[in-house]
Amino acid sequence: MQRRQFLHSCLASSVAASGLAASAVHAQGLTPLRFTLDFRVTSQTSPFFLALSKGYYKDEGLDVSIDVGSGSVASITRVASGAYDLGLGDISSLIEFHAQNPDTPVQALYQYYNRAPFVIIGRKDRGISTDFQSLKGKRVAAAAVESTRRSWPMAARALKTSPELFEWVTTDFSARDNVMVRGDVDAATYFHDSAVSLFARVPEQELAVLEYQKAGLHLYGNAILAGKLVQEKPEAARAFVRASNRALRETLANPDAALAAMRAREPILNLDVERQRWAITRRYLSTAETREVGLGGVQPAVLGRQIDEVAAVFNLARKPAPERLFNTAFLPPMAERQVKA
Template sequence: MKRRTILKLGAAAALGTALSPVLASAPRGKLTPVKFTLDFRVTSQTSPFLLALAKGYYAEEGLDVQIDVGSGSVASITRVASGAYQLGLGDISALIEFRANNAGVAPVQAIYQYYNRAPFVIIGRKDRGVTEDFRSLQGKRVAGAAVEAVRRSWPIAARRLDVPEDLFDWVTTDFSARDNVVVRGDVDAATYFHDSAVSLFARMPPEQLSILSYVDTGAHLYGNAVIANPTLLQEQPDIARAFLRASNRALRETLQDDAEAIAATLKREPMLNRDVERERWAICRQYIAGPETQRVGLGGVDPAVMQTQIESVATVFGLARTPAMAEIVTDDYLPEAGEREVTA
């Protein structure tokens, strides 16, 4: 996708590449404070951002970045919309819903597609007859939180599979109890962000489990993206560009060798287990650098795929309106294409 030919936001584009007032006027050596919220707690799934901080990549770009834990991808969107954070990680489908339902709220946009594929999976017990075929879930009991992305996106996957949405029975379960109900056998399967299932794998041998990925249904759903407050994009666009350059640099390094990124994660959260976090990252990288990434580059999207997702979410979530693509995502702040090539 060519930069500045697709997905442009007029107000941001009008600012062009002029230096932001903050960066232009800051004395040499003075850093500009930036607040960035994760979608959830610190784990290796977001280790590239911690690596960029630890190695001084943000500082080299003139930024003093504060990285805070989040409480869910929807909460991170509201944090950024409120202005409490300039930048954050939020789920694209949740952003589509947010923009459709909050016309009078700050128009948050995605500026870097972190997860090229949403890591949505259903994991089932083989001894309950669950195989890697989604149709094996027919009549089963599947645990899922009341409001969470994997459960809410199931109708999109079901339509791709041409199976009924009520193929199985939902058992509403809190996230914290999900592993327990699977291990005890209270349910036959449960929804997961794939990387979060490392906790289940520590309690049940993976060979006893079947992993059913939404990716395999043919449903291409983009996942978490770096999202930005519109005031930042309009008034200080070079801060957004600088943040993405540093983050993208660290992501490329982590895809090549995860050792330093895992170390940075453990330094931030010493209670984490190195082997578990390496296992988690090995799962995450499959979704961050998907097959499409070879063509669109890290952080990029295919406009046709994004448009399909917007329309699917609008239909399945019953949105009052379908947001325009330019409301959801812009490529105006991405690093140059050559800097976003996947070399891992």
């Protein structure tokens, strides 16, 4: 009898505590938002954890939760389904999604990666150099649904070479470094900043990094996306972008606090490795273009060319209008989006 009363008392206390926590959030007037990353927690997305740890989202009246992702396409579908309010997803993938789902509410609100960090990294001992033609006849590892792999036909088009220049070897993200180290393949696709895991196992001087942007392909990468939130709670969407932009500017100036916030979320991460990763990431976030259009912004002509390129390469039945794809109304003022060179 006493045990039953004890359990009942504990359950009542737990329910009461949950109710108090929910009431506290409600009393503070915070709007709950769910944000999905494109992949796991690393320094690539550390500014979002800085905004969370420093209370920038709360300052904007938001109660934000951040979850890991499983790729750009998954982020887009998560947001489109309403399971998440916002996400980090690839612009080229969003163009395809719009072509296939013309009524989708999903739009880009803030261009996080001003340039997509798409690279193929090859082993020099297999004859691979920074010349893309050195990949001819080679075996290149990539996950089945992965942005760098899916964008290769556009890079091949820019290079005026065949998309069948090399052979694809489908492998899981987690096995990519292993097949490279063992020599099962000659090269592999990466987000440039994700390759630090490979650099930790193979000396960089033994590897050749082939950057898509150096092939003359100028693609916007992952952006902050929102779906029904834009229509239903536009001020919440604007507040999320504003707080995230604030944290990104601070991280670009000095990444220490953001790296600490990231590590608080994932204690097993190696700070030296993550600092190296961030040094690569920032090159794709803050570019010559962002000094003209500001962080988060895009040039309509560049976006238009990307839409044309994706439509041509993937034989899309329709092309989304740039203004339908990217909603600039949610960007903070230009003065708040400028960074030093």
